[in-house]
Amino acid sequence: MIIIIDNSSINNLKIMNTTQIRDQVKQYIDQLSSEKLIILANFLDNLVNDDSEDATEELLKIAGFETAFEKGKQQIKEGKVKNWRTIMGIII
Numbered sequence: 001m002i003i004i005i006d007n008s009s010i011n012n013l014k015i016m017n018t019t020q021i022r023d024q025v026k027q028y029i030d031q032l033s034s035e036k037l038i039i040l041a042n043f044l045d046n047l048v049n050d051d052s053e054d055a056t057e058e059l060l061k062i063a064g065f066e067t068a069f070e071k072g073k074q075q076i077k078e079g080k081v082k083n084w085r086t087i088m089g090i091i092i
Contacts, residue, residue, distance in 0.1 A: 059065050
């Protein structure tokens with residue numbers, strides 16, 4: 001689905017502060033049908049979670065990452081770690 005917003009709407013949003021933009025978005029949402037609300041909710045979910053999922057997928061592609069990550073979590077539980085600031089000689 002392609003959504004086209006006329007330039008005057010975009011220009012108006014550019015001069016609004018965050019609160020004003022949120023209020024305007026809420027006004028648009030209040031005008032939507034149930035079907036369109038579902039579409040919007042799915043879009044927003046993808047928008048919010050896309051970066052996080054992409055980063056996770058990148059990490060999971062690294063050979064041995066999951067094993068190393070689980071080993072690291074176990075080492076933390078067992079207290080087999082050192083403060084990185086101590087290793088780097090950083091005084092807090």
